[in-house]
Amino acid sequence: MMTNREYFHDIFKYLNFNQLWKPIYLMRNYLADNPTAYSDQSLHSIVEDYTRMLNYMEQGYQDPDRNAIYQKLMQRMWAYASNAYMAWLCREISFYRETQQHSLSHMFTQERIVSTLQNFVTETAMLSLEPQESRAQQEKELYARHHDFMRALFDRLYVSSQWEPAQQMFYEELLLSPAVDTIDQQLIVSAITMNCLTQFDPLKFRLLVNIHMRSTVVEVRERAFTGWALCIQRISLEMWADFKEELLTLCHRYSNELAELQRQIICCINADRDNDIIQREIMPNILNNSNFRLTHNGLEEIEDDPMEDILNPGAADEKTEELERTMQQMINMQKQGSDIYFGGFKQMKRYAFFYTLSNWFTPFYIQHPDLNAISPKAKSGGFINTVVNNGVFCNSDKYSFILSFSSVVERLPEEIRKVMDSEVDYEMLKQTAGTNRPVFIRLLYLQDLYRFFQLHPQKKALVYNPFEHFNDPDGGNYFILKHNIFDDYQKQNDGDTRLLILRARLLYKHGRFSNASELLSDLVKQEPDNVQALSLLGRSLMEEGEFSDAGDYYEKLLLIDPSNKHYIYMHALAQAKEGCFEDALGELYRLKYEEPDNIKYCRTLGWTLMSMGRDEQAEKEYEIILGKDEPSLSDYVNAGYCYWFRGNIHKAATLFRKYYDKKGISDLYVEFRKDEQLLQSHGIGSKELNMMCELVQWDPEAEA
Numbered sequence: 001m002m003t004n005r006e007y008f009h010d011i012f013k014y015l016n017f018n019q020l021w022k023p024i025y026l027m028r029n030y031l032a033d034n035p036t037a038y039s040d041q042s043l044h045s046i047v048e049d050y051t052r053m054l055n056y057m058e059q060g061y062q063d064p065d066r067n068a069i070y071q072k073l074m075q076r077m078w079a080y081a082s083n084a085y086m087a088w089l090c091r092e093i094s095f096y097r098e099t100q101q102h103s104l105s106h107m108f109t110q111e112r113i114v115s116t117l118q119n120f121v122t123e124t125a126m127l128s129l130e131p132q133e134s135r136a137q138q139e140k141e142l143y144a145r146h147h148d149f150m151r152a153l154f155d156r157l158y159v160s161s162q163w164e165p166a167q168q169m170f171y172e173e174l175l176l177s178p179a180v181d182t183i184d185q186q187l188i189v190s191a192i193t194m195n196c197l198t199q200f201d202p203l204k205f206r207l208l209v210n211i212h213m214r215s216t217v218v219e220v221r222e223r224a225f226t227g228w229a230l231c232i233q234r235i236s237l238e239m240w241a242d243f244k245e246e247l248l249t250l251c252h253r254y255s256n257e258l259a260e261l262q263r264q265i266i267c268c269i270n271a272d273r274d275n276d277i278i279q280r281e282i283m284p285n286i287l288n289n290s291n292f293r294l295t296h297n298g299l300e301e302i303e304d305d306p307m308e309d310i311l312n313p314g315a316a317d318e319k320t321e322e323l324e325r326t327m328q329q330m331i332n333m334q335k336q337g338s339d340i341y342f343g344g345f346k347q348m349k350r351y352a353f354f355y356t357l358s359n360w361f362t363p364f365y366i367q368h369p370d371l372n373a374i375s376p377k378a379k380s381g382g383f384i385n386t387v388v389n390n391g392v393f394c395n396s397d398k399y400s401f402i403l404s405f406s407s408v409v410e411r412l413p414e415e416i417r418k419v420m421d422s423e424v425d426y427e428m429l430k431q432t433a434g435t436n437r438p439v440f441i442r443l444l445y446l447q448d449l450y451r452f453f454q455l456h457p458q459k460k461a462l463v464y465n466p467f468e469h470f471n472d473p474d475g476g477n478y479f480i481l482k483h484n485i486f487d488d489y490q491k492q493n494d495g496d497t498r499l500l501i502l503r504a505r506l507l508y509k510h511g512r513f514s515n516a517s518e519l520l521s522d523l524v525k526q527e528p529d530n531v532q533a534l535s536l537l538g539r540s541l542m543e544e545g546e547f548s549d550a551g552d553y554y555e556k557l558l559l560i561d562p563s564n565k566h567y568i569y570m571h572a573l574a575q576a577k578e579g580c581f582e583d584a585l586g587e588l589y590r591l592k593y594e595e596p597d598n599i600k601y602c603r604t605l606g607w608t609l610m611s612m613g614r615d616e617q618a619e620k621e622y623e624i625i626l627g628k629d630e631p632s633l634s635d636y637v638n639a640g641y642c643y644w645f646r647g648n649i650h651k652a653a654t655l656f657r658k659y660y661d662k663k664g665i666s667d668l669y670v671e672f673r674k675d676e677q678l679l680q681s682h683g684i685g686s687k688e689l690n691m692m693c694e695l696v697q698w699d700p701e702a703e704a
Helices: 004-016 021-033 043-058 066-092 094-103 110-129 132-158 165-176 182-198 202-214 218-234 243-253 255-269 271-288 315-335 342-348 357-361 382-390 395-406 414-421 438-455 485-492 497-509 513-526 531-544 547-560 565-578 581-594 599-611 615-626 633-645 649-663 665-674 676-681 686-697
Strands: 292-295 298-301
Touching (some): 004 021, 004 066, 021 043, 043 066, 094 132, 110 132, 110 165, 132 182, 165 182, 182 202, 182 218, 182 357, 202 218, 218 438, 243 255, 342 438, 357 438, 382 395, 497 513, 497 531, 513 531, 531 547, 531 565, 547 565, 565 599, 581 599, 599 633, 615 633, 649 665, 665 686
Antiparallel strands (some): 292 298
16 A cells, blocks of 8 residues: 555656546545545546547547647646645645644735735834833834734745635835835745645745746845746646746856856755864864964963963964964855855754744844844944954854843943944954845855754755755755756757756766766867866866876966965976976975975875885974864875885884774775875785785784
8 A cells, every 4th residue: 555655655656647537546546545644636627538539539630739738637636636635745744734833823825915014114114213121122022923923924834725816916116115124025925836746836936936036125136036936846847848948048148157056055965074174174273373372262362471472482473474364264155155154053953943934034123022032232333233244154153143242231241242232343254245136145044944944853854955965876965957958948049058058067066087988079169268177177187086187277377376275286286196296296396395384285295206106205294284173084005005115014004993883894905005006116915905904903902
């Protein structure tokens, strides 16, 4: 016997295959197994119309509209099955059941929705006429009532059924009305998007497209754009063939925006990786070059050493320069789209504030009723105003910040509170500000969405997560580019290089390096100075093992930008991999001279020196690497080689054990076999290799 989830899975599968009778059969069986599950009787009329059409067909009638009628029946069946599916979710899945129950606190008619939203704007404006002594209390009550209404409306839309045309027209007028607050409009757009991601609704999708093109409010417009772009992946072009030409037109008109959105999505997905870089490289530098140290009680200020200025008079300036360089590195990461705050704020989504579904998507406003209980000192002052007004945090993180800050503000020293209350130029928070730019607004909204899908306590219950990694060859991360509408689009728009490059990134991401190289090779023939294409082509060729060709492309990049350290490094790496060690060595030493402690340069330099037989010099590089806080497992293996070549077997075995303890002897042996050429060049054959494996596992204490 099929489970209910399996029923719906198969129903939509067959509908996507353009089959009608099988979904009807499955739906009848589902209703027979669950007689009280769904009360809509319209399935009967679908069956009647379909049977009538088949009868006419059997009798030999030629109906020129038969295909169109069949398509309409398919769409009616889709709507019926979608509504039954949403009803099942709200009955069986706790997340959707709770959302529906929360929405029942209000009765929603179109007249009530319009009057409530418009009256809120009017009443807010009238507050300024109220007496000062009663205004604050009236404001609290007004915002509390309105928040309760919007919370319920958001929940109702989130689990709503398939729309009729009248509903689309109603919400479209509402979202374009200047008499409705823009925060309410943004929330409604988000609720519609989340519903359409749960179960595709063509009228909700069309509304998002129309709002994106017609709204004059940039925040509303960008939410709608993000919404329909995310929902592309939910469209079946077999089911909704009439969308095909419309989507092709949209892809052409907004190709730059779609390409940028896809890049921003990848930045969101890389949030954990970026956080790892911050924790491993940036924060230690900040702490090492500031007057603070991290203890189990938090940050503690370090008193200045009076002898430091005498013994090392340039130390203070060096620390300042290194701190500025590190801070600039973080600023540059954010300018490039990195979600640098995800790691810091992801633990701050456990407040009761985030138990309310709509709060994950609510634009920040200081009058939010759920902020009433916190200290007023946490909601005002120069520093707070900079945080909430400059927009470097997404809305979700702004709420997290205020809630977290309120718990410590009373314990801060008075001197710090005075500084934070003043209008100080908080450069770190202002350098990246561009809050009125559509691309930046879109990025922050994506970060809000990403936090919801990654951090909501019931995230596993969600039907669809657009940021997930799927097992298909093209990967769920690229849900915009992977849709087959883009195949048709690119056939008609060969010159759209931004989407071609993103397609190549997609191939590269999933290990299809030769496909990426082929696509990029054609592109650079047409655009020989396209830096993005050249750089990605160089990386793809490196992964293929085509080091000589990769080196040629990095040479071209260096002609365009001779001082770019990344290009210099990759060119040197390609030369080293090709066996041109002397050529690589010069470039690596130059890079190392400019950044002596750059671990990446030390690693490549150490390997190159070992490959040349200069093991004593290589040992110095590995000493730097091992002196850092967290060397990688491969660092232990490579440093072990160096000591092995130098005859220090005990030290080599000790380092190999670091790898062995984590990965086991089989993986260590595989690493040895990968580097067989290097080992043989130092006179180490299979016997010595096997004996080293035995030595690594040998425990002299156990033998005793």
